[in-house]
Amino acid sequence: MVNGRRYQRDVEPRELLVHFIRDLGGVTGTKIGCDTSQCGACTVLIDGVAVKSCTCLAVQADGCSITTIEGLAQNGKLHPLQEAFWNKHGLQCGFCTPGMILASHELLRNNPKPTDEEIRHGLEGNLCRCTGYQNIVRAVREAAAAMGGK
């Protein structure tokens, strides 16, 4: 299942989950920023848990429920993290953003009231070259408050 929709495909054993998702047709929000699992642009949620989808084979996700950035907004309403990234200018070129938002999702799932330091530490696995991270930290802080972690 990807974003609530069931897909059935034969895959090569070696096919990476990120390639599988991006090749489904039109679900290309998940980005590939590196080839060594450093940048986190490909972060998705597998059964609610954030995973870098370049470190996971497609077959490993068989039977799992995957949420990509496209599946985060519900009923046409942006997720508080998406709102907060928009409000706080937490993105510029936008390429790291899908992964950054989903990694932040994971961070808040584990720690609903993070300090700035905890946010910075929690997002270490995601690279952004545009923002210098400061507005991303502000966005996650705002989202945490909006999600009731305050």
Added chain:
Amino acid sequence: MATKIFGSGIRRREDPRLITGTATYTDDLSLPGMVHAAMLRSPHAHARIKKIDTSRVTKAPGVLAAFTGADIEALKPTPCAWLLPNSGLKVATYSQIAKDVVRYVGDIVAVVVAETAYQAHDALELIDVDYDPLPSVLDPQLAIKPGAPQLHADVPNNEAFHWTVAGGDVDAAFKNAEVVIKERIVQQRLIPNAMETRSAVAQWSGASGELTLWNTTQNPHIVRFLCSLVTGVPEDKLRVIAPEVGGGFGSKIAVYPADFITVFCAMKLNRPVKWTETRSENYQATTHGRNHTQEIELAARKDGKILGLRATVWAGMGAYLSTAAPGIPTILHGLMLSGVYDLPALKEDVYGVYTNGTPVEAYRGAGRPEATFIIERMVDKLATTLGMDPADVRMKNMIPRFENGHSVVTGLSYDSGDYPAGLKKLLDHVKYKELRREQDEARKKGRYLGIGIASYVEICGLGPSQVAGAIGFQGGLWESAIVRVHPTGKVHVFIGASPHGQGEETTFAQIVASEIGVDVNDVKVIHGDTDVTPMGWGTYGSRTTAVGGAALVLATRKVKEKAKVMAAHLLEAAVEDMDYADGQFFVKGSPDKAKTIQEVALMAHVAWNMPKDVEAGLEASMFYDPPNFTFPFGSHIAVVEVDPDTGHIALKRYVALDDCGPQINPVIVEGQVHGGVVQGIGQALWEEAVYDENGQLVTGSMLDYALPRADGLPDIEVLSTVTPSPHHPLGLKGIGEAGTIASTVTVYNAVMDALAPLGVQTLNMPMTPERVWRAIQQARPT
């Protein structure tokens, strides 16, 4: 009702598509029948190709074709488009696919096209290449020496160019000097690391002879222009689209062999072809930045007055000259060497040197960080030598406030500036004297706090086209805009510049909204498609707002002028009696009798009742060639603490004061400063492209190349002053590169200040804990 939209920190309209994953970057494209290209790249820094055999490849699953250098003779070489005059410039042939010799790890030797990207990459392993390795050289200072390995037969001593800037009597300055300071600085090689790697999708229609190229570029019109020259596809049949582009930082200015090869494959196979580089491939093949070795002497008096500066720079250009490369360590560097100071005399020699590395190009700041580093480091060294406060030495030498032109020793005329006021505001903000006292206290307790300052001025808004011609830039440097008001008063703006993350879809809408009083949400900004937008020279050098923004203002004002004529006609008044406020045109003194821009727009389109000799429609275009560059400036300060036992540097505080003129959107300005500052800190502390003695890129992936991460950075405090440019219609100057230009040397100065009591005089970047620790050990009295 119009709001005060100029200067308002509204949310970006780019963001909804980006935060929902619905934006389309080049690699997100999928066309019917599309196949995939993969490049086979040289594993050697320098080698002769004895034999290439592709016979095994074509039998591999899914493979459609493989091409080598012998197959693509029809393509002209990759052009260099900055032909620096009076420099003995030697442009070596940059073949799309290396034919006889490979000259850096990453040079393309073959391409494979297959049904899937996996198949194409698999097939690369079936190409047999027999190499005869040759000696290689990476250090530009060594590469220019007689006897060094030669890259190109027609370039003796690998000297690509020798460029000089001089002003004033330098010899006299050094003769009269009471103190002379010397320094050697290495600006290490850096990898730009736009988060989106480069990608191209080419679609050829054999029937119509038309080609569409989707490309991750900062300047689609330049790509069209040069792609037409290289491939022979006429410009009218060649459409270049820069869809969503995931950052550039200079690395997406150049035109690249892989893009042209992708086009070639699409034309050969008559199928759409996609090529997307892997990150490791990006590290080898997408242009790098900096790579300067600088030797500097500064002449001064004992009271801190600077008399002159002499410098020699060896700029590593890599194996070939990239598109704009020769202009970066020269025009954009040497001309800015006097910085914010009244320097009586200066001379710099710059040697551009071919080396067996990835081509070096513009990288955020492009030449100006290297210049700012020189002067700001020397000012600090002078202060240390004389026992003066570095802030005082800066104040003593700074150009006083000027509003309309100030000539400096390099021959440039800065537009406007108030450098002392900016520095003073910064020092007041941080309570500088108290900070120094804290530092003294800390030192007494054995803690090594350092305070670093840098003041900068940068050359932006490139530039008058006449100057472009004089300095060998093979193009113009104007920008264009079309403003089209539709019947309902909604506006389309078409611009030639090509933003890729900077947010001009928002800020340019703010400009239009504030000029003609429409709602900002009624303005759509369209860019990045050569079939749709007017010609432009691209987004780099902080020029999109400084030049493109000026074109936009003036186009909008043309629309407004026409609307006024229309309104006067509809109100049966004389044009000279008309007034305008907040989107309403009215007869002076009678604001109740008014026509809105929307009403005028409708009448202009139905055209039932037009003034005599006035055309239907409501739109205007503007090609704006600026009379001068713009010169944003500022001062930054950093506080660091160094742990002498581990060499670890803690960044305690960072304050940036920047003056980019009036700010269209202060939130976006702040974002540019944050990002720029962190990128410059990356150079000071972490980043370096390292090659081993055989020319292998040791930092070949993100595992090995240390990029700034969210951790380990302080919140950056952002201050500003506002000094309008006298020649920009809104006074705007540009902000994209400021942070990077100032922050590297600011942090460097802070670390050296911290290490001063330990006797450390110099340190190479990046200032890793190991390097800091070793420097402390070496400086220790034995």
